[in-house]
Amino acid sequence: MKISARNQIKGRIVEVSKGATTAHVRIDIGGAVVTASITNEAVDELGLKEGGDAYAVIKASDVMVAVD
Amino acid sequence: MKISARNQIKGRIVEVSKGATTAHVRIDIGGAVVTASITNEAVDELGLKEGGDAYAVIKASDVMVAVD
Amino acid sequence: MKISARNQIKGRIVEVSKGATTAHVRIDIGGAVVTASITNEAVDELGLKEGGDAYAVIKASDVMVAVD
Amino acid sequence: MKISARNQIKGRIVEVSKGATTAHVRIDIGGAVVTASITNEAVDELGLKEGGDAYAVIKASDVMVAVD
Amino acid sequence: MKISARNQIKGRIVEVSKGATTAHVRIDIGGAVVTASITNEAVDELGLKEGGDAYAVIKASDVMVAVD
Amino acid sequence: MKISARNQIKGRIVEVSKGATTAHVRIDIGGAVVTASITNEAVDELGLKEGGDAYAVIKASDVMVAVD
Numbered sequence: 001m002k003i004s005a006r007n008q009i010k011g012r013i014v015e016v017s018k019g020a021t022t023a024h025v026r027i028d029i030g031g032a033v034v035t036a037s038i039t040n041e042a043v044d045e046l047g048l049k050e051g052g053d054a055y056a057v058i059k060a061s062d063v064m065v066a067v068d
Numbered sequence: 069m070k071i072s073a074r075n076q077i078k079g080r081i082v083e084v085s086k087g088a089t090t091a092h093v094r095i096d097i098g099g100a101v102v103t104a105s106i107t108n109e110a111v112d113e114l115g116l117k118e119g120g121d122a123y124a125v126i127k128a129s130d131v132m133v134a135v136d
Numbered sequence: 137m138k139i140s141a142r143n144q145i146k147g148r149i150v151e152v153s154k155g156a157t158t159a160h161v162r163i164d165i166g167g168a169v170v171t172a173s174i175t176n177e178a179v180d181e182l183g184l185k186e187g188g189d190a191y192a193v194i195k196a197s198d199v200m201v202a203v204d
Numbered sequence: 205m206k207i208s209a210r211n212q213i214k215g216r217i218v219e220v221s222k223g224a225t226t227a228h229v230r231i232d233i234g235g236a237v238v239t240a241s242i243t244n245e246a247v248d249e250l251g252l253k254e255g256g257d258a259y260a261v262i263k264a265s266d267v268m269v270a271v272d
Numbered sequence: 273m274k275i276s277a278r279n280q281i282k283g284r285i286v287e288v289s290k291g292a293t294t295a296h297v298r299i300d301i302g303g304a305v306v307t308a309s310i311t312n313e314a315v316d317e318l319g320l321k322e323g324g325d326a327y328a329v330i331k332a333s334d335v336m337v338a339v340d
Numbered sequence: 341m342k343i344s345a346r347n348q349i350k351g352r353i354v355e356v357s358k359g360a361t362t363a364h365v366r367i368d369i370g371g372a373v374v375t376a377s378i379t380n381e382a383v384d385e386l387g388l389k390e391g392g393d394a395y396a397v398i399k400a401s402d403v404m405v406a407v408d
Contacts, residue, residue, distance in 0.1 A: 001137050001144075003193060003270040004178035006103040008134065008137075019361030021223030022241070024379065025133050031098050035074040036131035037362070037379065039196055039228065039241065042140035046135050055134040057139060060175055061265045061401045062130035063104035065093050066076065066123040066343040067114050069341050069348075071338040071397060072382035076341075087157030089291030090309070092175065105158070105175065107296065107309065107400055110344035125343060128379055129197045129333045134139040142239040144270065155293030160311065161269050167234050171210040172267035173294070173311065182271050191270040197333045198266035199240035201229050202212065202259040202275040203250050205273050205280075207329060207406040208314035212273075225359030226377070243332055243364065243377065246276035261275060264311055265401045278375040280406065297405050302371050307346040308403035318407050327406040334402035335376035337365050338348065338395040339386050 006060040009034070013052045016043060027056045074128040077102070081120045084111060095124045142196040145170070149188045152179060163192045210264040213238070217256045220247060231260045278332040281306070285324045288315060299328045346400040349374070353392045356383060367396045 011029035023043045025036045034056040048054060079097035091111045093104045102124040116122065147165035159179045161172045170192040184190060215233035227247045229240045238260040252258060283301035295315045297308045306328040320326065351369035363383045365376045374396040388394060 001139070001191070001270045001272060002182055003137070003139060004172070004174045004182060004268045005132075006175060006178065009100045009102070017361065019224065020359065021221065021226050021228055022361050024128065024361055027133065029100060032077045034077070034126075034131060035128045035379075036133050036140070037128040037197070038131075038133055038140045039142060039239075042133070042142065046133065046138055046140060048133060048135070053135065055137070057132040057134050058102075058126055058130060059266075059268055060092065060103045060105040061173070062126060062399075063102060064073070064125040064344045064399055065095070065104050065106055065110070065114065065116060066071075066125050066341050067116070067121065068341060069338045069340060069343070069395070070386055071341070071343060072336045072376070072378045072386060074379060074382065085157065087292065088155065089289065089294050089296055090157050092157055103175075104344070105401070106344045107307075107346060110346065114342055114344060123341070127334075127336055129377070130195075132140045132195055134137045136137060141268070145236045145238070153293070156291065158293050160264065160293055163269065165236060168213045170213070170262075170267060171264045171311075172269050173264040174267075174269055178269070182269065184269060184271070189271065193268040193270050194238075194262055194266060196228065196239045196241040198262060198331075199238060199242075200209070200261040200276045200331055201231065201240050201242055201246070201250065201252060202261050202273050203252070203257065204273060205275070205327070205406050205408060206318055207273070207275060208308070208310045208318060208404045210311060210314065223360065225357065225362050225364055240276070241333070242276045243278060243375075246278065250274055250276060259273070263402075263404055265309070277404070281372045281374070296400065299405065304349045304369060306349070306398075306403060307400045308405050309400040310403075310405055314405070318405065320405060320407070325407065329404040329406050330374075330398055330402060332364065332375045332377040334398060335374060335378075336345075336397040337367065337376050337378055337382070337386065337388060338397050339388070339393065
């Protein structure tokens with residue numbers, strides 16, 4: 001499946017922590033670590049676990065820009 | 069200002085292209101390039117231009133995870 | 137690529153209309169028509185056109201619920 | 205109340221599961237089932253329960269498009 | 273229609289500016305002015321114009337918090 | 341840090357309630373109260389607590405408009 005989201009950044013999962021319904025997944029994309037807040041279901045369905053390869057996928061309209 | 073968004077990734081702007089109301093800003097975060105879709109107004113107000121330092125800021129709930 | 141987004145609804149593209157930087161793509165998912173606002177770039181890259189098969193992909197945290 | 209969101213798809217609630225602060229509501233829209241992640245509060249306030257009629261409401265800028 | 277979005281703030285429209293596909297609508301909510309980026313279609317369909325009453329509607333998961 | 345988000349509304353925190361991974365923070369912006377759903381981590385990192393000053397920060401593309 002190819003998706004329209006402009007940002008698909010490859011990395012390695014460094015942490016998966018599940019809550020009651022929502023999980024946090026951290027992906028090291030080389031230097032920076034990206035945090036994703038997704039459903040527990042998605043974690044199970046994709047078999048996400050520490051050490052696995054994964055992409056952080058972000059729609060361009062969800063990215064803001066900041067300057068110092 | 070410190071913001072709650074979990075993802076604040078430093079980089080360098082490599083392209084700013086304005087549309088009628090919406091602009092696309094590309095930030096090289098070291099390896100990957102992140103595309104942000106923001107208002108033309110924000111581009112002007114922050115003085116965003118090619119070559120400038122900037123952060124890509126993304127709320128954790130806007131990040132998805134994908135696997136091959 | 138398998139993605140964490142909970143909603144991946146198959147349908148057929150019934151309209152693609154490009155603006156200056158942002159395009160609107162309408163997908164008939166069988167009864168309802170879903171409108172997506174994505175970048176012109178994504179339209180070109182995925183080769184989206186009227187009559188083509190496509191999925192509407194939506195993160196669960198972006199879905200609201202309403203009642204009459 | 206009429207809202208600007210382009211996508212307002214009528215269906216029937218097939219599951220409501222509450223977490224600590226966040227609930228998942230599944231709406232059968234005729235063929236596909238849409239999952240919404242909303243606050244527990246909203247579930248209570250709207251009286252959402254299995255078997256009830258409801259709309260899945262999604263802003264066009266939150267819809268992505270994918271192809272096989 | 274009652275919607276799950278936690279934030280429904282009443283105000284008065286102070287500006288509507290259309291782009292190629294995307295419009296910006298500014299709503300004075302009493303002190304602060306909120307900017308919404310919505311489709312031109314939605315502007316037409318709801319008959320939004322300067323001076324009209326309107327609500328800014330925002331899902332809780334799309335609100336961030338910042339401190340000085 | 342200056343951010344591109346069009347909406348940065350100053351107020352006072354009136355409630356912070358943490359869940360398993362996700363917290364709800366309510367900010368009184370003068371008349372209206374805005375609810376933000378953010379990570380517990382962000383609450384801790386920014387030291388958010390009842391009575392403190394804070395901004396509700398919202399990207400324009402996440403604001404919808406409604407009329408009666």
